[in-house]
Amino acid sequence: MSNSAPPALTSTQMRLLAEIAFTGVFYGLSTSSKDIFDYLQHNTNNPEVGVLGNALALISDGKYSVAARLIENGVLRNNPDSVDGQLFAALALKLAGQPSQAERLATRATADGADKVAMGFAKNLHSVSGVKSRPNY
Numbered sequence: 001m002s003n004s005a006p007p008a009l010t011s012t013q014m015r016l017l018a019e020i021a022f023t024g025v026f027y028g029l030s031t032s033s034k035d036i037f038d039y040l041q042h043n044t045n046n047p048e049v050g051v052l053g054n055a056l057a058l059i060s061d062g063k064y065s066v067a068a069r070l071i072e073n074g075v076l077r078n079n080p081d082s083v084d085g086q087l088f089a090a091l092a093l094k095l096a097g098q099p100s101q102a103e104r105l106a107t108r109a110t111a112d113g114a115d116k117v118a119m120g121f122a123k124n125l126h127s128v129s130g131v132k133s134r135p136n137y
Helices: 011-026 030-043 047-060 064-076 083-095 100-109 116-127
Strands: none
Touching: 011 030, 011 047, 030 047, 047 064, 047 083, 064 083, 083 100, 083 116, 100 116
16 A cells, blocks of 8 residues: 555635535534645645634634634745735734734735725724624534
8 A cells, every 4th residue: 555645636626625614614613624624734735725724713713812823824924925814814813802913914915905805804804803703503
């Protein structure tokens, strides 16, 4: 038996796996979703998806500061201009009670004419509070 690498995923397969994992997070299945995000991080050419997914799972579990550190180390250290990384980090920081840092990141992420989704995300960051509002499953 050989120890060959898993076959490469197509972009459609990668997107489907990410959607399944993100759906799991929204339904309170963060632990199960972590396995998928870890796979995406370590076995695809877009590890950022796995890191951001794991960060979202941590945010969902109320571990805001841990999520912010994960994004800093796993995304922004290698790609400081990642709009998604900056916005996810801004969300984690805002929830962790660091609104000025969150605002700086959100402003930086959208400074160069980001797309409408990113602009909307940054704008709505003002209404985010540290109160856990996810339903109990």
